[in-house]
Amino acid sequence: MDLNPATVEEAQQHQPLLKRKPIKRSVIQKALKKMFTGSGHLSNLLPTGTVLTFQFLSPLFTNRGHCTPLNRDWATGLVAVAGVLCFVLCFTDSFRDEKGKVRYGLATKKGLWVFDSKAAAKLSPEVASTYRLRFIDFVHAFMSILVFSAIVLFDQNVMSCFYPTPSEERKELFKSLPIWIGISCTVLFVIVPTKRHGIGFPLSST
Template sequence: MSSSSAPAVQRDGDDVESRPLLANGGDGMSPVQRAISQTYQSTAHLAKLLPTGTVLAFQLLSPIVTNQGHCDASGANRAMSATLITLCALSSFVLSFTDSFRDAATNAVRYGFATPRGLWVIDGGAALDAEAASAYRVRPIDVVHAVVSVMVFAAVALFDQNVVSCFYPVPSEGTRQVLTVLPVAIGVVGSMLFVAFPTTRHGIGFPLSPR
């Protein structure tokens, strides 16, 4: 009797041991794998929301318009620097409302701007029908993303030594502390908001994914 029941006990033990390997948490992912996946997703959200292209353009042009931080007394370099900062901030704001989609007819990626009525296609192709375009309309979170994106760019501009030297050749102790602490605080808060409230938009140049 005891010898005949042993195989059954052994099979039950095998099932118990194999369950964590066959079904882990219902999605086949361990806690570590789930944490890594979440980290990658958060990084992707940051890449889409941070004004990376605008910052790159700014860093390339900043040494030129500020004369590497040595602005002349006429104020021309300061005016050009202020214009560059304004244009880059405007670019960060506007690009937050760009989106892209794949045209079912041609399988080509199309680009547009989100508006209150839907998506305004800007690549010269046929416009979306009203029902499809309405899925891309502007939402309040888009405005939040745009404002925070401008703030993050402002933090980068405040960290730029050429800009600081141009506008504040001899900063006071209080100004120096503000220029040191404020950009870091803006960057941390902005990144946390981007991770906590991600976007479903793809912008221009980012791979498409199911909405």
């Protein structure tokens, strides 16, 4: 007996949908997923503007690795200033006001001190307190200094300036130390992640 196509289609629509079975993951799979997620947020450890400025000025300040005593002083100052900025900017945060404009502030014990006074007037004390200074900020700042140190060790101009003829032991140390710093900071960032968006850190559109 032939069935009406419309009747067949209607019967299929009333059939219960197949339920998707939940995927069971092992403990190792869950740990790896968490590790990869934390690695994706590793860029939050450093203010991109500070790092890009350091990489841009490094060849100029070090004379492309052929340093004079004056160049060495300039390179020292560049590394010191960039390192301090990486540390301090970890205590900054950003948010979007009612008009959707990004506003920046500095985390304090009482809350967020907004640089823009007009935005500060619109930020209620309850909302500002959610941005208050926490212990995780100091951990994040310490990791930021470590990652920046790894970037300095990878910079051939800076290393040639301070160590023009390094020994074989130092060469191996300079090659392996940044890798261990990256691994350690990735693990720490997975264990103690931060949700703070400072100056130079990515901020979502929402």
